[in-house]
Amino acid sequence: EVQLVESGGGLVQPGGSLRLSCAASGFTFSSYWMHWVRQAPGKGLVWVSRINSDGSTTSYADSVKGRFTISRDNAKNTLYLQMNSLRAEDTAVYFCARASSTSCYYWGQGTLVTVSS
Amino acid sequence: QSALTQPASVSGSPGQSITISCTGTSSDVGGYNYVSWYQQHPGKAPKLMIYDVSNRPSGVSNRFSGSKSGNTASLTISGLQAEDEADYYCSSYTTSSNVVFGGGTKLTVL
Numbered sequence: 702e703v704q705l706v707e708s709g710g711g712l713v714q715p716g717g718s719l720r721l722s723c724a725a726s727g728f729t730f731s732s733y734w735m736h737w738v739r740q741a742p743g744k745g746l747v748w749v750s751r752i753n754s755d756g757s758t759t760s761y762a763d764s765v766k767g768r769f770t771i772s773r774d775n776a777k778n779t780l781y782l783q784m785n786s787l788r789a790e791d792t793a794v795y796f797c798a799r800a801s802s803t804s805c806y807y808w809g810q811g812t813l814v815t816v817s818s
Numbered sequence: 819q820s821a822l823t824q825p826a827s828v829s830g831s832p833g834q835s836i837t838i839s840c841t842g843t844s845s846d847v848g849g850y851n852y853v854s855w856y857q858q859h860p861g862k863a864p865k866l867m868i869y870d871v872s873n874r875p876s877g878v879s880n881r882f883s884g885s886k887s888g889n890t891a892s893l894t895i896s897g898l899q900a901e902d903e904a905d906y907y908c909s910s911y912t913t914s915s916n917v918v919f920g921g922g923t924k925l926t927v928l
Contacts, residue, residue: 738919745821748918760916803850803852803911805854805866808866
């Protein structure tokens, strides 16, 4: 069974940093692209970033480019999102997802990031 | 990258069919056969319902179907059931090698 479990969310002050993790199991993690998608409270889904299977190719939404970094450790079956220079508008539930083609095929349950002073 | 355009809400009675549209541009929906649809119930993670315009993942009911014409993709749900009431989102691959979502559509089953 595919499982994706996010962690690392919490309360952080504006300008601060946070690193999210996504522990994967039930599939060959090193074979799949992975995504991060976020959802602000009461709002819609917003794509954040994706990374290819070996970590050599990444892409980002314009709203996070230069502030967020996606990475992965295939030996640990873990996906990461390093978030720097956080803003109030980054407050959201962050989901990791396993890709299939360009879709987000399997999703984790999400971790809440709150940016507030 | 602007979000894809979806109607804010649609509704239908049990047993009826409804269609949700998703309008983009030639740089996303119109340029690739990489449109996906997701269902999200309140407080839950999204679930993939359609990928690559019209393909259903294993386990998804054949009451759900997808199509595309030009810059507009559509999700059709036939034989509406109470459990179909949820938010639905489309997404598309883009020329920037990114992904963009629609704003979401709330489906109400009357």
